[in-house]
Amino acid sequence: MPVPVTLLGLGRMGRALATRLTERGHPVTTWTRSGGGTAASAVEAVAGAEVVLLCLYDGPACRAVLDEVRPALPAGAVVVNTATVSPAEATELAALVPGTVHVPVLGSTGPAAAGTLTLLVGGTPGPAAAAVLADLGTALPCGTPAQAAAAKLVANGALADALLAVRTARTRAAALGLDPTLTLDLLEHTTLGGLVRAKRDRLADPQDDREADFAAAALAKDVALLAAALHPGADVAGLMTDPAVLAPLHDYAAGHATGDPSYHRRAFLPTAHVEGLRAGTFTSWTLDEYCALFTGAPAPDEASRRRRIDQVSATGSTATATMTLHHGPDVFTDSFVLLRVDGAWRIANKTYHRQV
Structure with a gap:
C-alpha cells in the first residue's frame, strides 16, 4: 500500500532511495539543503507526510533539520533516521521526536536502487514505516536506536x-x-x-x-x-586518517604527472627538503632546487607511469605517508613527513629510495 514519504537529504544515497520508493509507488516529496528537491523548504516538505526519511550526513545535520521541522510534523508521522551517527547521538535525536526509528543501512547506492539493503532497525517502526522499509531491503532488528547506531x-x-x-x-x-x-x-x-x-x-x-x-x-x-564510542573522552585524532592529509600527496603526484612545479610548491612547506641517495651519493635539495628539476611539461613516457599512495597515518597535527612511483625502469619509494599548519596539510620533508 502506498505511503506518503518525505525524504530529507539528496546526496548519493538519498537520491537512490527516492528513486526506489517512487518506483515502488510511494508518493515521495524531497528536500535538500543545497536545493533541487520537489519542496521549497523542509517545513513544506513534511506537510502531509506519514513517514519522514532522514538521509543526512551526520548528527549535527540531523539535529538542525529536526529542529526546523518538528513544529510542522503531522500528528502520527514517523521519523526514520538513516544517518550514521554515534550511539549517544542516536539516543538524543530519537528523543527530539517521540517514535523516531533509527535505521542506518548496510549497502551502497546499487543495493538501494535494487531494494536489497540491510536495514539495522533500532526501535519499532509501526505499519506505515515498516511498509516503506520493506521496499528498501531486509530488516535486522537491533533493539534501541543506540544499539542500531553501534x-x-x-x-x-x-x-x-x-x-x-x-x-x-x-x-x-x-x-x-x-x-x-x-x-x-x-x-x-x-x-x-x-x-x-x-x-x-x-x-x-x-x-x-x-x-x-x-x-x-x-x-x-x-x-x-567508532573510535570515540570505544574511547569516550579520549583524543581520537590518532585513531583515524584525516582525509585532508591526502591533498598535498595528490598535488605531489600531479606535479610529477604534469611537470608543473607549482603543484610541488603547493604540496610542500617552503622549508622542506628532499633527500636520498643518487648513484650512491647522498643528495639534499631545497624546495627551490627540487622544483628546478621540473620543466613544465610531462615526461615523454608519462602515459605508462604509475603512482600509488601506499600508507597514510595521521596523529593530531603530524602525519606520515609512503608512495610508490613507477617511472619507466625506475621504481621509487617516497616517504613523507607532513604537518598541519594553519589548518592545511603540507609536506615537511621527503626521503626516497630509488630501485633501478
Whole structure:
C-alpha cells in the first residue's frame, strides 16, 4: 500500500532511495539543503507526510533539520533516521521526536536502487514505516536506536579494516615483485575475495574517476565515531586518517604527472627538503632546487607511469605517508613527513629510495 514519504537529504544515497520508493509507488516529496528537491523548504516538505526519511550526513545535520521541522510534523508521522551517527547521538535525536526509528543501512547506492539493503532497525517502526522499509531491503532488528547506531559503526569499522588489509597485501606483493594483476587474482581467492571482486575495476585503475559509492571521507568520519564510542573522552585524532592529509600527496603526484612545479610548491612547506641517495651519493635539495628539476611539461613516457599512495597515518597535527612511483625502469619509494599548519596539510620533508 502506498505511503506518503518525505525524504530529507539528496546526496548519493538519498537520491537512490527516492528513486526506489517512487518506483515502488510511494508518493515521495524531497528536500535538500543545497536545493533541487520537489519542496521549497523542509517545513513544506513534511506537510502531509506519514513517514519522514532522514538521509543526512551526520548528527549535527540531523539535529538542525529536526529542529526546523518538528513544529510542522503531522500528528502520527514517523521519523526514520538513516544517518550514521554515534550511539549517544542516536539516543538524543530519537528523543527530539517521540517514535523516531533509527535505521542506518548496510549497502551502497546499487543495493538501494535494487531494494536489497540491510536495514539495522533500532526501535519499532509501526505499519506505515515498516511498509516503506520493506521496499528498501531486509530488516535486522537491533533493539534501541543506540544499539542500531553501534551496529552500523561496527560494520563500517570492519569495512575499513578490510580495505586496510587489501592495501597491506598489495604493498607486500609489490615489494616481493608480484604483478599487480596477479595480486588481485590472488586476493580474490582469499577471505578478502568478495570485497576485491566488488571493487576490482577501481583497484586495478587508481585513476578511475567514476563517482564513488561510498566516499573515503564518509568512511573516515564513521571510523572516528567508532573510535570515540570505544574511547569516550579520549583524543581520537590518532585513531583515524584525516582525509585532508591526502591533498598535498595528490598535488605531489600531479606535479610529477604534469611537470608543473607549482603543484610541488603547493604540496610542500617552503622549508622542506628532499633527500636520498643518487648513484650512491647522498643528495639534499631545497624546495627551490627540487622544483628546478621540473620543466613544465610531462615526461615523454608519462602515459605508462604509475603512482600509488601506499600508507597514510595521521596523529593530531603530524602525519606520515609512503608512495610508490613507477617511472619507466625506475621504481621509487617516497616517504613523507607532513604537518598541519594553519589548518592545511603540507609536506615537511621527503626521503626516497630509488630501485633501478
